[in-house]
Amino acid sequence: MGLEPKGKQEIRGHVWSQLECSGVTRFPGAKGRVPNFVGAERAARILASLPIWKRARVVKVNPDAPQLPVRRLALREGKILYMAVPRLRSLECFIELDPDSLGRNLARSATIVGATRYGRPVRAHELQPIDLVVVGAVAVNTRGARVGKGGGYADLEYALLREAGKVTPRTPVVTTVHALQVVPYDLEMCEHDIVLDWIVEPEGALRCGQEYPKPSGIHWDILHAEKIEAIPVLGAFHHSASP
Numbered sequence: 681m682g683l684e685p686k687g688k689q690e691i692r693g694h695v696w697s698q699l700e701c702s703g704v705t706r707f708p709g710a711k712g713r714v715p716n717f718v719g720a721e722r723a724a725r726i727l728a729s730l731p732i733w734k735r736a737r738v739v740k741v742n743p744d745a746p747q748l749p750v751r752r753l754a755l756r757e758g759k760i761l762y763m764a765v766p767r768l769r770s771l772e773c774f775i776e777l778d779p780d781s782l783g784r785n786l787a788r789s790a791t792i793v794g795a796t797r798y799g800r801p802v803r804a805h806e807l808q809p810i811d812l813v814v815v816g817a818v819a820v821n822t823r824g825a826r827v828g829k830g831g832g833y834a835d836l837e838y839a840l841l842r843e844a845g846k847v848t849p850r851t852p853v854v855t856t857v858h859a860l861q862v863v864p865y866d867l868e869m870c871e872h873d874i875v876l877d878w879i880v881e882p883e884g885a886l887r888c889g890q891e892y893p894k895p896s897g898i899h900w901d902i903l904h905a906e907k908i909e910a911i912p913v914l915g916a917f918h919h920s921a922s923p
Contacts, residue, residue, distance in 0.1 A: 688827050688868060695819045698860045706745070714744040714816035714829055717858035719882030724749035724856060727814075727880045728757070732852040736811035738762070740774075740841070742834060743792045744816040750856060751790035755779045762807055763795050764837045772801035773840070773913045804844040804913060810851060813838065815874055817855045824876045824888035825867035826855065836911070838874050839898040843917055849894045854878040862886070872899045 696710040699717065706716040727733055727750060740762040741751050754761045761777040777789050777799045788794035815834050819827040828834050841847045853874060859881045869875070875894045879886040898917060900908075908914045 688830070691819045691827050691863065691867065692830065695861055695863070699858060702860060704858055704860065708745065712829065714742070714746060714818060715858070715861070716745040717861075717882075719858060720746045720856065721749045722882040723880050724753050726882070726885055727854060727856060727878075728753050730854075730878070730880075730885060732812055732854065732878065738808045738810050739812045739814060740764075740807075740810045740837075740847075741814040742816040743795070747814060747816055747856060748790060750814055752787060755782065755786050755790055760808060761790075762802075762810065763792075763799070764833070765801070766792070767831075767833060768836060768840075768911045768913055770801065771912045771916060772803050773837075773911075774802050774804065774807055775799035776802050776807070804840045804846070804917075807841070807844065807846045810841060810846050813841075813847060813851060813853045815853060815855050815876075817857055817861060817876075819861050819863050819867065820855060820857060820876060820879050821863055821865070821867055822879065822886055822888055823866075823891045825869050825892065826874055826876055827867055828874075835872050835874055835895065836898075836914075839872065839895055840913060840917070842895060842897045852877045853894070854880060856880045859883065870902075871895060872902060 699705045699710045699715050704718045738760045739754050741747050743763045758779050763775045765773045775795045782789050785798045789798045817826045853876050869892050872895050875892045876888050
């Protein structure tokens with residue numbers, strides 16, 4: 681750490697290239713997305729061995745390909761799983777997956793298509809309190825900083841959960857990544873960015889330093905009116921927060 685910070689887009693490009701050149705990417709590739717990587721299943725199993733996972737009854741996991749093994753393990757172990765609706769495009773912006781009601785559709789329900797088909801759409805205030813948050817990442821460092829693919833939706837999802845009282849600063853946040861995604865330099869962090877407690881690689885788990893505060897909720901000052909209008913749940917929260 682302490683090397684010259686790089687811009688987020690430069691970091692993304694570097695990590696995507698490193699993964700592709702090293703031959704550790706899987707379908708659908710790396711560039712422009714949370715990269716799927718060789719060893720994602722091993723990383724999921726290591727995560728499942730941690731006390732933060734074993735204690736968790738309700739988990740929220742991102743819908744990207746490298747975290748599919750995490751979602752499958754959650755359902756297989758009987759945990760209630762929440763996934764966000766892509767781009768938060770409806771008021772019922774999360775999907776609830778309860779293993780007790782999925783029957784033979786359990787494995788398929790961990791995919792984006794399956795979750796949409798078999799899960800129950802819910803609004804943010806209808807979620808059960810969440811015990812563990814799993815997020816995707818393009819790059820991370822051991823100080824708990826994270827760079828996503830650039831859309832900002834993961835940060836918004838976390839902010840919505842804070843606003844709804846479904847997570848607290850004590851709720852663990854973890855990601856599963858390839859070792860090449862753990863970078864040795866500083867990453868720019870803003871007050872709305874998700875902060876990691878754990879990084880899990882195919883070869884082991886890393887506890888992050890507690891160097892950044894977790895976001896306290898939605899930072900309305902950085903959201904354009906067009907984005908608030910385009911995301912129904914933001915409009916609803918903004919209306920309720922207005923005097």
